Amino acid sequence: MISNPKLSSMELIENKTFDEINIGDSATIVRSLTTEDIHLFALVSGDVNPTHIDWEYAQSSTSQKLIGHSMWSSGALLSNVLGNQLPGPGTIYHGQTLEFYRSVALGDTLTVTVTVKEKHELDHRVIFDCHCVNQNQEVVYTGIADMFAPTEKIKRPRAILPKIHLRYPGAQLDRLVLMTERYQPIRMAIVHPVDSHSLRGAVDAARTNLIIPVLVGPVDKIRAVAAAEAIDLSNYECVNTEHSHEAAATAVAMARAGEVEALMKGSLHTDELMHAAVQRGTGISTARRMSHVFMMDVPTYPRPLFVTDAAINIDPSFETKCDIVQNAIDLAHALNVTNPKVALLSAVETINPKLRSTMEAAAICKMADRKQIKGGIIDGPLAFDNAVSVEAARIKGIESPVAGQADIVVAPDLEAGNMVAKQLEYLADAQSSGIVLGARVPIALTSRADTALSRMASCALALLLAHHQKAVMKKSESGLSSD
Structure with missing residues (x-):
C-alpha cells in the first residue's frame, strides 16, 4: 500500500x-x-x-x-x-x-x-x-x-521514462549534396589551401564530383601539406603565388576573367579574401551588396534554416539589409525552395520607433508588398522564438504566414546573426555550410572547425547557385531577344 x-x-x-x-x-x-x-x-x-x-x-x-x-x-x-x-x-x-x-x-x-x-x-x-x-x-x-x-x-x-528525440545530424546537408547529382562540377579556385583541412576538403569535393579545384597559393607549401597528408595532387591544377594576399588577388582575377566559377576560402582570414573581392576595378562586386548566408541543418527543425548575415556586414544599412534579404531569397530559389518564408528578426514583435530593427522590418515588409523585394513571403519584426516555433507564435497571438515556419531568418546585425548561428551549432547540434552571395561568382567561406560534410555542403551550395545563376541569365537573355 x-x-x-x-x-x-x-x-x-x-x-x-x-x-x-x-x-x-x-x-x-x-x-x-x-x-x-x-x-x-x-x-x-x-x-x-x-x-x-x-x-x-x-x-x-x-x-x-x-x-x-x-x-x-x-x-x-x-x-x-x-x-x-x-x-x-x-x-x-x-x-x-x-x-x-x-x-x-x-x-x-x-x-x-x-x-x-x-x-x-x-x-x-x-x-x-x-x-x-x-x-x-x-x-x-x-x-x-x-x-x-x-x-x-x-x-x-508508473516509472517516468526519459524523452527520446531522434536526431539525424547532417541529414539536410546530405540531401543538399545529393541535389547536385544531375549537374556538372564547376571550376573552383581554392584560395591559399596551405593547411590539411582546406586542402583535404577541396580534394574530397573533387572526388565527389562537385568541383574541379584550382589550388591557388604558395605551391611549395601546398605540396608539403599534401605530402604530410598523403594526398595526390597530380590531377589538380596549381597556381603559384608568394603569399595569401597574392593568392586572394589572383583567385579573384580568375573569377573576374571567367576562368573559375566559384571561390573557396582556404587558410587565410575572411577579411583578406573579401578585401580582394570588393576592390573597385579589380574585384567581383555587382550592383547588389555582398552578404553571407549560413544554411543550418538543425536536427530539431523540420527544414533547412538559412541565417543571414552572420559573417560580412557588421551593421548593415537599410539599403544593405534589403540586398541581404534578396540574396537569401535567391539562394533559397537555387535550392528549389520556390517561395521561402522570411522572418526579419528583432527582440520584439511590435514596431518600436526606438528600436531600429523593428522600423526596418516594417519597411522591408512594405517593399515586399510593392514587389521591390521579390520571390518570398516576408514578415517582421519577429523574435526568434516566434520565427521558428508555431507554439510560441500561437501563445503570443501572432497571426503570420511566416511565424513558426521560417525558412530564412534575417538578423538585425552581424553580432546577432553570428550568435544565432553559433548557438545553433554548439547547443542544438546543428551543422552548417556557408556561402557569400551578391558577387559575380559564389564564394564559399569555410572554417578550420568545419566538418568534412560542412565543407562538402559549401561546395554543393556554390555548385547549385552557379548553375541557378546561369539558368536565370539564360532565361533573361532569351526574354530580351524575343522582345
Missing part, C-alpha cells in the same frame, strides 16, 4: 497475482507503427535491414512501404501488455512461441490481445493465448506466451 500522498496522486501500475488470475482473463494494447518506432528499434537491436529503414529500397519492394521489425510487434508490444497489465509488475518470461502471417507496414495500427489459457499451480506459471490483428482485422500473428506470474501484490507509481 502506498501511503505517501505525493505518490498516491501519480499514475500507478498494479499487477494481478497468480491467485487473482482466472482462466479467460484478457488484456489488450493498441499501437500504430511510426517511423520513430522503426528507427528506435533499429538503434536498440542494430537491425538495419533496408526493408525497415531504406525508403528507396522499400519503393521497389512488393509492399512499396517500410516494414516494421517483427520483434517490435511481438516482443515489444507483448512485453508491454504482459509486463504492465496482465499479469503486470513482477512477471517473468518462461517461453514464447509465435507464428507470423503477415508483415506490419509503416502506419499500420495493431491490436494485441493476451488471454489466460492455463494455470499451473506447482510453479505459478500462466499460459496465454496471444493474438494480433491490424486495422483491417487481418491476423498478423498468433501464439503462446508462458509466464511466471507474481505471487505478491505490487502497486507502484
